[in-house]
Amino acid sequence: MPVVVLATESEWLPRVISIRLALPVVMLAVLWAWETLRPFFELQQTRNRHAVRNLTLAVCNAFVMGVLFGAATVATATWTSDNGFGLLQLIDRFPVARFTAGLMLLDGWMYVWHRLNHRVTLLWRFHRAHHSDPNMDVTTASRFHLGEHLISATLRLVLIPLLGLSLWQIVIYEMAVVVMTHFHHANITVGRADRWLRCLIVTPDMHKVHHSRWQPETDSNYAVVLSVWDRLARTLQLNPDPHSIAIGLDEFTDDCWQSIRGMLRTPFAGGQRPGLTQETEGQSEQESRSTTHT
Ligand SMILES: [Zn+2]
Ligand SMILES: [Zn+2]
Numbered sequence: 687m688p689v690v691v692l693a694t695e696s697e698w699l700p701r702v703i704s705i706r707l708a709l710p711v712v713m714l715a716v717l718w719a720w721e722t723l724r725p726f727f728e729l730q731q732t733r734n735r736h737a738v739r740n741l742t743l744a745v746c747n748a749f750v751m752g753v754l755f756g757a758a759t760v761a762t763a764t765w766t767s768d769n770g771f772g773l774l775q776l777i778d779r780f781p782v783a784r785f786t787a788g789l790m791l792l793d794g795w796m797y798v799w800h801r802l803n804h805r806v807t808l809l810w811r812f813h814r815a816h817h818s819d820p821n822m823d824v825t826t827a828s829r830f831h832l833g834e835h836l837i838s839a840t841l842r843l844v845l846i847p848l849l850g851l852s853l854w855q856i857v858i859y860e861m862a863v864v865v866m867t868h869f870h871h872a873n874i875t876v877g878r879a880d881r882w883l884r885c886l887i888v889t890p891d892m893h894k895v896h897h898s899r900w901q902p903e904t905d906s907n908y909a910v911v912l913s914v915w916d917r918l919a920r921t922l923q924l925n926p927d928p929h930s931i932a933i934g935l936d937e938f939t940d941d942c943w944q945s946i947r948g949m950l951r952t953p954f955a956g957g958q959r960p961g962l963t964q965e966t967e968g969q970s971e972q973e974s975r976s977t978t979h980t
Contacts, residue, residue, distance in 0.1 A: 699853065706861050710828065713868035714741075717824040721873045726890070726928070729873075730821050736944070737825045743946055744828030747835055755839045762846045763853040772850020788855040789862070790912075795845060796863075797915035799838060800908040809837070811953035817904065818943055818952055820934030822897050827871040833953060859911075866911045875928070884913050892916075895925050899932045 718737075721729070730736065766772055774791075777784045803813035815831035845851070870893040876883060880891040888909050896907040906923035909915040916922035925931055938955075942948050 699857070702854075702857055702861075706857055706864070709861055709864045710868070713827075713864060714824055717868050717872040717874065721823055725873050726875045726894075727821075727873055727933075733821070733823070736819075736821050737823070739944065739946055739949070740819070740825035740829040743949055744825075744830075747828075747830065747832050750832060751835055751839060754836075755843070758843060759839070759846070759856065760853060762843050763851060763856060766847045766850055767852050770850075771847050773848065774850035785852075785855060788849065788851050789859050791849050792845075792851065792855065792859045793862075793909075793911045794915060796910040797908050797919070799841070800910065801919075801921070803834070804905050804908070809834070812837070814935055814938065815949045815952040817897060818935045818938035818949070819897075820939055820944075821873075822871055822894070822933045823873040824868050824871055826897075827867040829949070831949065831953060862911050886913065887911060888913050891928050892922070892924070894928045894931050894933070895923055897931075897933045898925070899934055899936055903931070 770778070774784050774788055777787060803809040812831045812834040815834070816826070816829055819826045819829055846856070866888060870888045870890050872890060874890055876890065880889045883889045884892050888907070888911065892907045892913065895903045898904055903923060903925065906921050907916055908919075908921055913922065938948075938952060943952060943955075
């Protein structure tokens with residue numbers, strides 16, 4: 687998720703925003719160390735080059751998004767709060783409930799948005815720059831095409847007044863996203879604790895399934911922070927042997943797609959959304975695999 691909040695609305699907000707801006711670096715450092723000490727998949731010799739590429743793309747995206755959407759997001763949220771606009775004003779007597787409902791609605795929207803990215807061919811073309819990473823690790827959490835960020839941030843500018851979201855809600859939710867996406871993309875496992883954690887949040891074992899090359903697995907586990915959305919929509923899928931999951935996309939395995947230029951070119955490469963061509967084939971394969979729904 688891009689850095690979009692650059693201004694303040696209270697004394698505490700600047701401090702929280704400072705934490706928000708530092709959080710990706712902290713999460714990256716902690717989970718990089720974890721991956722180094724106890725990697726789930728064997729560490730690749732090209733690990734450092736892979737990280738530099740993904741993080742260079744992320745820094746460039748953060749800069750562009752900050753310039754284009756930082757002030758606009760702050761202005762939209764401030765106007766929304768000042769004018770008491772949006773759906774959440776219906777529960778204005780209960781500030782805690784309204785605040786929590788705002789976070790839930792943002793997370794629910796992220797589920798819908800992610801699912802649309804897998805359904806709509808144009809969106810999938812951009813989103814596959816995230817899925818084309820064959821060596822998923824903590825840096826993959828920041829690997830997105832600028833086009834996906836631009837569409838997502840534009841839609842969120844509409845969502846803010848529609849729902850009546852405050853700057854606080856946006857900043858707190860962004861922090862939750864940063865923590866959770868770094869955690870569930872990391873090349874780690876939490877072992878048996880995964881089973882308990884995924885009752886509430888998206889876990890590394892869950893998100894590995896989402897990055898599988900096998901389309902029926904790719905089209906599952908869309909949730910970003912809370913796993914409840916996948917349960918409600920019956921899109922939660924588990925693989926009892928995550929070591930068997932082949933990560934990435936078959937058509938973008940070649941190293942030319944892993945460079946920064948390659949990632950930027952990914953939306954413009956040929957090929958349909960895999961699900962449109964392999965769904966039938968995948969269904970028959972599904973019967974022979976032990977992937978489970980929960
Ligand atoms: Zn996805
Ligand atoms: Zn992912």
